[in-house]
Amino acid sequence: xxxxxxxxxxxxxxxxxxxxxxxxxxxxxxxxxxxxxxxxxxxxxxxxxxxxxxxxxxxxxxxxxxxxxxxxxxxxxxxxxxxxxxxxxxxxxxxxxxxxxxxxxxxxxxxxxxxxxxxxxxxxxxxxxxxxxxxxxxxxxxxxxxxxxxxxxxxxxxxxxxxxxxxxxxxxxxxxxxxxxxxxxxxxxxxxxxxxxxxxxx
Amino acid sequence: xxxxxxxxxxxxxxxxxxxxxxxxxxxxxxxxxxxxxxxxxxxxxxxxxxxxxxxxxxxxxxxxxxxxxxxxxxxxxxxxxxxxxxxxxxxxxxxxxxxxxxxxxxxxxxxxxxxxxxxxxxxxxxxxxxxxxxxxxxxxxxxxxxxxxxxxxxxxxxxxxxxxxxxxxxxxxxxxxxxxxxxxxxxxxxxxxxxxxxxxxxxxxxxxxxxxxxxxxxxxxxxxxxxxxxxxxxxxxxxxxxxxxxxxxxxxxxxxxxxxxxxxxxxxxxx
Numbered sequence: 100x101x102x103x104x105x106x107x108x109x110x111x112x113x114x115x116x117x118x119x120x121x122x123x124x125x126x127x128x129x130x131x132x133x134x135x136x137x138x139x140x141x142x143x144x145x146x147x148x149x150x151x152x153x154x155x156x157x158x159x160x161x162x163x164x165x166x167x168x169x170x171x172x173x174x175x176x177x178x179x180x181x182x183x184x185x186x187x188x189x190x191x192x193x194x195x196x197x198x199x200x201x202x203x204x205x206x207x208x209x210x211x212x213x214x215x216x217x218x219x220x221x222x223x224x225x226x227x228x229x230x231x232x233x234x235x236x237x238x239x240x241x242x243x244x245x246x247x248x249x250x251x252x253x254x255x256x257x258x259x260x261x262x263x264x265x266x267x268x269x270x271x272x273x274x275x276x277x278x279x280x281x282x283x284x285x286x287x288x289x290x291x292x293x294x295x296x297x298x299x300x301x
Numbered sequence: 302x303x304x305x306x307x308x309x310x311x312x313x314x315x316x317x318x319x320x321x322x323x324x325x326x327x328x329x330x331x332x333x334x335x336x337x338x339x340x341x342x343x344x345x346x347x348x349x350x351x352x353x354x355x356x357x358x359x360x361x362x363x364x365x366x367x368x369x370x371x372x373x374x375x376x377x378x379x380x381x382x383x384x385x386x387x388x389x390x391x392x393x394x395x396x397x398x399x400x401x402x403x404x405x406x407x408x409x410x411x412x413x414x415x416x417x418x419x420x421x422x423x424x425x426x427x428x429x430x431x432x433x434x435x436x437x438x439x440x441x442x443x444x445x446x447x448x449x450x451x452x453x454x455x456x457x458x459x460x461x462x463x464x465x466x467x468x469x470x471x472x473x474x475x476x477x478x479x480x481x482x483x484x485x486x487x488x489x490x491x492x493x494x495x496x497x498x499x500x501x502x503x504x505x506x507x508x509x510x511x512x513x514x515x516x517x518x519x520x521x522x523x524x525x526x527x528x529x530x531x532x533x534x535x536x537x538x539x540x541x542x543x544x545x546x547x548x549x550x551x552x553x554x555x556x557x558x559x560x561x562x563x564x565x566x567x568x569x570x571x572x
Contacts, residue, residue, distance in 0.1 A: 146468060147555050167555040172470020182461030184479065230465075237469060 102159030104272040105174070105241050107145065109153035115140040117153060120291070122241075122272040127263075129283035130276045132293030138276040139178070141293075142243040145274065146176035157241065176243040179276075181230030183218045188229060196236040203232045208258045223250040228259065235266070242266070244275045248282065260286060304514040316341070358427050367427040371434050378442045379403040382543070385446040388453035391562040394550045398449060402542035406441045407434060410535040418527055436507070436528060437535045444488040444536030448543040451484035453563065456551055463558055473556035474548075481544045488540035492533045499529060 104124045111117040115137030122128055130138050144151040147162055147170050155162050162170055185191060192200045192214070201214060207228045213221065214229075221229065227250045234242060247263070248256040263286060267273060277283050283290055319341045326334040358366055379400030389395055411433050415421065421429040456463065459480060466476035499505050500522075507528055511521035553559055 148464065148467060148557055150553070150555075150557065150559075167557070168467075168470045168472045170470075171468055175470075176468045178461075178464075178468070180461065182463070182465030184459075184462040184466055184476075233469065 103156070104270075105145070105155070105157055105274070107153065107155040110141075110144055110151055110155060111153055112140065112144060112149055112151045116144070116151070118144075120274075120289075122274065122289070124270040124272060125267050126289060127267055127273040127275060127287040128289040128291060129287035130274060130291050130293060131278070131280065131283060136293040138293055139245055142176050142178075142245055142274060142276060145241075145243055146171055146174055148176060172237060173239050174241040174243065175234040175237060175239040177231055177234050177245060177247060179245040179249055181226050181233075183226075186217050186219065188214050188216055188218055188221070191229075191233055192236065199236045200229075200232050203235055203262065204229070206258060206262050207232070208255050224252070224255060227251065228255070231259065235262070240271060242271055242273045242275075244273060246276055246278065249278070256282070355427075355431065358431065362427065364423075364425050367425055367430055370427070370431055374431075374434055374438055375404050375407055376400060378407075378438045378445075381442055382445040382449055382539075386450040386453045387566050388457060388563045389566055390453070390547070390550050391564065394547075394562065395449070398543060398546040398550065399445060401546055402445050402449075402539050403438070403441050405542050406445070406535050406538035407437050409538055410437050410441075410531050413534075414527070414531050433531075437531055440492065440532035441535040441539040443491055445539035445543045447491070448484045448488040448540035449547060451487045452480065452544050452547045455480045455483060456558070457560065457563065460558065460560060467556070467558060473552045473558070476558075477548055477551075481548065484544050485537070485540045488536060488543075489533075492529075492536045496529055496533065499525070505529070 103121050104126065105120075105122040107118055107120050109117045109119065118141055120128060130141065132138055140149065143149040145155060147167055157165065157170070157174060165173075183191065189197060197214070201211075204211075204214060209225060209228055213225060218226075227247070231244070231247055242263075244263075248259050251259065260282070263273060267286070273286070275283075275287065319337065322337050323334040326332065326337060354370075358370055379402075380396065382399035382403055383395035386395065390398065411430065414433060414437075415424045415430060419429055419433070456477070463476045463480070467473065495505075500508075505525050508518075508521045508525040511524055512518055516524075550562060551559055
């Protein structure tokens with residue numbers, strides 16, 4: 100039996116849920132809905148950043164069988180507002196990931212010198228793409244993206260979507276919160292529309 | 302040389318300076334004379350009471366009474382450490398962290414001093430143990446409260462940076478390393494200042510006291526040096542204990558950042 104890439108059953112916290120979802124390898128699930136419906140909370144629970152009840156599995160392995168840092172290293176969450184822990188951009192790409200980051204930066208339309216400069220000089224859109232690259236260089240089996248192109252113009256959005264499509268082809272599963280129905284249709288095969296609380300098929 | 306003992310008359314002469322303070326307050330309309338009078342009275346009553354209390358405790362020379370006094374002092378200092386930060390850990394976490402850190406840091410420092418450098422007989426002799434605990438507590442209180450304030454304030458301010466690391470699979474300990482370092486550093490700066498300024502800008506209190514009590518200045522200096530080293534150790538131990546205990550309460554078995562356990566202090570503290 101081939102296990103699903105990501106599966107969640109009865110996933111809930113005090114603030115959101117319960118959620119049930121199943122993603123195969125290379126599948127993309129779009130999550131839409133009004134602000135405050137709990138879209139980001141779902142992603143945070145899947146990354147095991149917020150306490151939750153219920154269970155979820157990565158490639159058939161339950162979360163409690165995987166140490167938390169390893170789980171998050173493989174089910175990587177990119178929040179809408181990225182955080183930076185060093186003043187230099189390059190410090191966020193340890194060791195060999197810096198070279199991979201340079202290649203990806205070109206693909207998503209980022210200027211060459213950005214990786215060698217300070218974080219403070221980045222625009223919102225540049226930060227957003229660099230935070231995505233930070234996740235991509237880890238080559239995780241699952242990506243949890245919170246409005247990955249929210250701060251980007253049309254051209255940059257197309258470039259980012261092309262990179263994401265490559266990952267999907269390579270087997271990565273993506274859960275993507277988006278406000279754009281077009282983007283949901285372009286990338287995702289599964290769609291969830293979140294109403295007040297529970298996750299229901301659109 | 303024996304110490305020059307003070308008579309009530311000597312104190313009364315010094316108290317005339319407080320009257321001068323009051324006169325200045327009235328003349329310049331500072332509106333401080335009431336507060337000056339109350340504070341001056343409190344000073345006299347508090348210190349005389351402490352003097353009587355210590356005299357009684359010294360006379361008893363009982364290890365249990367000494368321990369009781371030390372425990373009270375530690376509990377009060379722990380409460381002060383807990384009260385400083387704007388942020389509160391849930392379930393009385395600030396008090397647990399404050400009291401735990403103060404107790405560990407003070408105990409280790411004072412026991413080290415009493416069993417090695419000072420060595421009274423018996424080692425828990427209240428003549429030595431209680432003043433020593435008092436002076437170490439001052440430093441422990443300072444270091445502990447600065448570290449806790451820096452840690453709890455910083456973890457809220459740097460939430461995005463800490464969680465960004467967690468999302469990439471960095472263990473919690475590593476994700477808060479920068480904050481831990483900054484908090485301990487902040488706690489140690491006052492003692493560094495104290496050491497570098499000692500003797501040049503101010504004559505430290507202990508040394509002044511010992512010289513007035515008739516001790517040779519060089520002997521008094523040695524005492525002061527020993528004590529400031531103890532203070533530096535106390536401050537560092539308190540800071541490390543505070544950040545360790547606070548960090549444990551800010552995370553859980555899945556190495557999450559649990560800011561839901563923090564609440565902001567409601568309004569200004571009323572006395």
